[in-house]
Amino acid sequence: MKKVIQILVVILLFGFTTSASAQFGKQKRADALYNSFSYMKAIDVYKQLVENNYNADYAKRRLADCYSMLRDPQNAATYYEEVVKQPNIDPEYYLNYALALRSLKKYDEAKIWLDKYKEAGGVDSRVQKIIDDKDFVTDIYNIKQQYFLKPAPFNSEVSDFGAVEQNGFVTFASSRDKGVSIKRIYSWNQQPFLELYNIKRNGDNFSEAEKIKGDINTRLHEGQISVSKDGKTMYFTRNNILNGKKGKDDQGINNLKIYKASLNEEGEWKNVKELPFNSEDYSVGHPSLSSDGKTLYFASDMPGGKGKSDIYKVSINGDSYGTPVNLGDKINTEGNELFPFVHNDGNLFFSSDGLLGLGELDIFSTILDENGNVSEIINLGVPINSNMDDFSFFMNDNGETGFIASNREGGKGDDDIYSFERIPLFAIKGTVTDAINKLPVKEAKIIIKDKDGIPIADLITDEKGTYSINVDRETFYTVEVSHPKYQPEPSKIADTRNSKGKSFVVVDFELDPVKDVDVLAEINIDNIYFDFDKHTIRADAKIELNKVADLMLITYPNMEIEISSHTDSRGSFKYNEALGIRRANSTYDYLISRGVNPKRIKKHEGFGEYNLVNDCKDGVDCSEEAHQLNRRSVFTVIKMQ
CATH class of the missing domain: 2.120.10.30 (TolB, C-terminal domain)
Structure with missing residues (x-):
């Protein structure tokens, strides 16, 4: 502001006379104006010092600071650009220049000076936050407008x-x-x-x-x-x-x-x-x-x-x-x-x-x-x-x-x-419970489809059997639920039309346990894992896939499954989506090669890096072991008989 941060962080100095005696000189007069928060008047005097080439480096630093205090990043950045070229400059000017550039939406250029500030030993939590969250600006502009x-x-x-x-x-x-x-x-x-x-x-x-x-x-x-x-x-x-x-x-x-x-x-x-x-x-x-x-x-x-x-x-x-x-x-x-x-x-x-x-x-x-x-x-x-x-x-x-x-x-x-x-975001939320004992069903899979039947999201119920997701208003969605221990349930409609005054619609499910629930509880199908940037089936993955094939061919001849494949966060979202699909395809192809009927693999989908199992997102320093946990194919049993 030019302005109102002034209303708290700075105030008035009273009794100061803006006219100074000639013997103090222009610089002392400019500094006095600066110290009494008379930034507009100080700017005029500092500019005269620059024009007369009298202690010009100092005057430029003060000019940059004056414009910064007046919340004028355009002029502040103009002077900071010259200031940061001065020898032995205080690293704080790197930070001030970077912040002015961010105010001009020059985010990439600002990062250069934030890095210089950090290299010079500057310590400010804002710098690390900006450096760590590289996608912040893109993400903030993609937030659903309310x-x-x-x-x-x-x-x-x-x-x-x-x-x-x-x-x-x-x-x-x-x-x-x-x-x-x-x-x-x-x-x-x-x-x-x-x-x-x-x-x-x-x-x-x-x-x-x-x-x-x-x-x-x-x-x-x-x-x-x-x-x-x-x-x-x-x-x-x-x-x-x-x-x-x-x-x-x-x-x-x-x-x-x-x-x-x-x-x-x-x-x-x-x-x-x-x-x-x-x-x-x-x-x-x-x-x-x-x-x-x-x-x-x-x-x-x-x-x-x-x-x-x-x-x-x-x-x-x-x-x-x-x-x-x-x-x-x-x-x-x-x-x-x-x-x-x-x-x-x-x-x-x-x-x-x-x-x-x-x-x-x-x-x-x-x-x-x-x-x-x-x-x-x-x-x-x-x-x-x-x-x-x-x-x-x-x-x-x-x-x-x-x-x-x-x-x-x-x-x-x-x-x-x-x-x-x-206009608050609108949510579809609900609870999945066991139809027999009325207890919550955790880890039930919820799939949300748009009015054209295209899946837009999938999520898992929490410990309380609940789920919630933000969606658009004035349309309708189909909500599906599945869990390997429960029989399939018909989908339901979530209608967000005529929702003025409301912020959510509730879609609950009660699931009936499958008859073979005790047998199902004994099934242990582990995830399989992939090497970095690869979709080929490793030797250790073949052991697990052979176990899945034997279960489907011998032990449970009517079992039906779904395959979801994932990547770690390294690489772009678009590339990882494609890599996830390749991994899902290779997992599917291997099971088919072992004799599993393709009709019994109801879905094989790639989700890229959208469902990380830990905090190893972009910008987070993680070990290779931690990244490995995200490079996986996951199996979900959806039918036993």
Whole structure:
């Protein structure tokens, strides 16, 4: 942002005079402007130093940093490109250049400088994540789209962000500063200071924006808010100012704080109070109140954090507050974690430039396990995220609409607000149980076919006999189930049409055990394995295949099987799919050569690297023994008699 990462990670320095005495010289003047966060003015002076060839290398480093702080990767990359050629340069500039290139979607070029940073001894978890996940950008663009964006009609030509909707009103922060004859200018980006505005919403129509009533707006910045469910209490971000008095740290910096206000009967926000865990010495901001009002999430650069800015939570009991708790390594990184938003379902959304993303700040969501603990962090993908800053996520209680802010290309102003509609992924899920004892059937094979009868997925039931898979809406699917210990079951239809308001359809199965279940339990058909990049049958595989042939020809003359063949992760997906098919064919051909009737091998399919038995995916350093476990043909008995 040019901008709002500024709203937390940097603040204002007051009392500094932008005009400096001539005896300090241009460089000292430029440095003073830089140190007081007056980046736009500093850029002008540093450029003069470059033009005059006075300490030009230093000035270029400062120019690159200025543009980086202004969230302008195009100009930042231009100067970083020259900076990284300087002798004995700090390796951090390799990292900064790489991150700027990623913000310009130059991912391959960025990797070169990430490698240089690592070779120079730089340590940053972001670097290893990017290097390890080579397919991240491709994968993120292939994520099934759930969010559909459009610019909010009330954006201005300056910064607008932090939209929150409640009781028919949208409240947001903006630099538009209407209604004053003399605009107060923020030296960071030469824009008016941020204030909070209200707009009444009626469907897709919005009233004119008006400053919120009461004592919240001041002559400094006001930012992200969160309102209690009853609409009577507001937590909001503001520069350190209360009752007209500004506070500063020992270096003269005016940090951010969270304040609380109450709504009176006249619709004005009054009784502004500072929260007790604020500090003069660091910033606290971006509040988000949990649905029950008992926990407040926020961002801060307080000492003891993981990186530049971390996300914390604090308990609330009436007017009392607990001790802030850092949310830990799963969420917080060496970079910036900002703008937490906790939805009424308990999931936390937040912005980060430390987790693996597309460029600057991306928006992420937590996935909670059955105990309410964070089990996974996911990038929300495009179009929610872009190569620029994406932040201030808000979603209404129904989970279907909300707002984000972004300084992406094509906006009206600096930061713009975008409204979104969310169409959740639709799932087919169900449970497979034993028809006799009603217990769950684990490892039952589920095959999903599209409306044309083409298989699109196969999966296995878990310990509880359950399965789930995301599919498209407004169509129908055929669901098949099989298990070697149970009799075949007719397929069922999963209809996702007319599914508005729903997120899944349930397709359950009850299976009848086969008569020879005890005999079947005694059958032990091992997998066979292949050499790397080969599909020829090895000597050890022939032993197992001969066992299968004998079972089918002698012991169980009516047995029917399926063959599925797999590869390890090395090689491309397309190549491995073809290799898996060749292995399935060679396995099938060998059994036929031993006299097995082809009609009794109902399927022989290749699945490439899609069903790895371990974590040896692309980019993971695995032993040859571990890779070997994935190069296999697997046999499934589907009929005994």
